[in-house]
Amino acid sequence: MIHLYYRPYYNISASFFFKNILCFLIARRTAIALVIIRNAAMVCQYKFTTRHAASLAGATWMFLWVIAAAPVAANTTSLRAAELRTAVGGGQPLLVVASGNDPANAAQFERWLERPVDGVQLHNGREDWADWTGSIGWLIDVWSDQTRPIFWSIQLLPKNGASLIKGAAGAYDSYYAEAGRLLSNSQPQGPIFVRIGWEFNGDWMPWAAAGQEKAYVSTYRNLVAQFRLHSNRFVFEWSPNVGDYGMDPGTAWPGDDVVDIVGIDFYYHPEWNSSDPQAAWDHMVTQPYGLAWHRDFAAARGKPRAFSEWGVALDTSGPYVSNAAAWFNQDDVVYQSYWNSDADFPGKLSDRRMPLAGAAYREMFGN
Numbered sequence: 001m002i003h004l005y006y007r008p009y010y011n012i013s014a015s016f017f018f019k020n021i022l023c024f025l026i027a028r029r030t031a032i033a034l035v036i037i038r039n040a041a042m043v044c045q046y047k048f049t050t051r052h053a054a055s056l057a058g059a060t061w062m063f064l065w066v067i068a069a070a071p072v073a074a075n076t077t078s079l080r081a082a083e084l085r086t087a088v089g090g091g092q093p094l095l096v097v098a099s100g101n102d103p104a105n106a107a108q109f110e111r112w113l114e115r116p117v118d119g120v121q122l123h124n125g126r127e128d129w130a131d132w133t134g135s136i137g138w139l140i141d142v143w144s145d146q147t148r149p150i151f152w153s154i155q156l157l158p159k160n161g162a163s164l165i166k167g168a169a170g171a172y173d174s175y176y177a178e179a180g181r182l183l184s185n186s187q188p189q190g191p192i193f194v195r196i197g198w199e200f201n202g203d204w205m206p207w208a209a210a211g212q213e214k215a216y217v218s219t220y221r222n223l224v225a226q227f228r229l230h231s232n233r234f235v236f237e238w239s240p241n242v243g244d245y246g247m248d249p250g251t252a253w254p255g256d257d258v259v260d261i262v263g264i265d266f267y268y269h270p271e272w273n274s275s276d277p278q279a280a281w282d283h284m285v286t287q288p289y290g291l292a293w294h295r296d297f298a299a300a301r302g303k304p305r306a307f308s309e310w311g312v313a314l315d316t317s318g319p320y321v322s323n324a325a326a327w328f329n330q331d332d333v334v335y336q337s338y339w340n341s342d343a344d345f346p347g348k349l350s351d352r353r354m355p356l357a358g359a360a361y362r363e364m365f366g367n
Helices: 014-027 031-043 051-088 103-113 129-142 164-168 173-186 213-228 277-286 291-301 318-328 355-365
Strands: 003-006 010-013 094-098 119-123 150-154 192-196 234-238 265-268 305-312 333-339
Touching: 051 333, 103 355, 119 333, 129 173, 164 213, 173 192, 173 213, 173 234, 192 213, 213 234, 265 277, 277 291, 277 318, 291 305, 305 318, 318 333, 318 355
Parallel strands: 094 119, 094 333, 119 150, 150 192, 192 234, 265 305, 305 333
Antiparallel strands: 003 010
């Protein structure tokens, strides 16, 4: 029998060694596995009695290091997602609705769906800085007697009187600080979900990042810094739009320290997608910077995912909705938010204008 010689001079058989490998493989999907292997590598300064056995041992330990990393990272991300879902008290994933800023719209959606939502998505104004700041205070007042958790979408810049270059230089920090104060005071406990500067990879937002990625990143980071002056409970989300608009969204990544959730917005419309819902879904997943890219990018960063906005504009979208529900049902997903509105995108389902698509949605997400 081949023997291993451990310092300080413990004689342990190869069978014992490989039994420990088996135990590691069983436990590898937990963070304990990484601790086990690290400790073993430090303590066990081993050598086989033959040259070939030593090579085998080295290769085995290297293999164990490789397979340990991915499951531990995945488990950590899933645990963080579960922690955020639990803090809100919802299911997996959280069901959020974007139905405008009127509480009556959210209530109507819940009656139609025959279940309460886990949260509502609210957007502040973006005409100018007065609208940007004033709308936050107004929304807080309008929703003050509501119990639904709020998922804030905070414009990075208003449409008028602002630029990424000035934002990067800190010119708008006072506005950001005031918004952080208002939001932290409005919710004294629990996480405060804030999505910042979404769909930056397109050309339709005031903060479009193509060609000025560094300025986008600096402005985003300035907002986060000002918010954190008032609370450490903010949960920040970064979310590109699905698809290739001439830039790699990853070039505008603000940094692991200022992003808690990686979101994405994606919409199904026959004007720019196939009228075949299955073909449209397949393309949504596999296209450059599509849903598969989103999954892989978030995993590489060790961040939970969200589907920040999604919607359908075709009544025959049933198979697409079913595919979406299956795609959302993953441990590392915090929430998905349906665009139940006709503002900017004709996706409203609760008015029964698209009865077949609505029935598919209710089957997947209702009671």
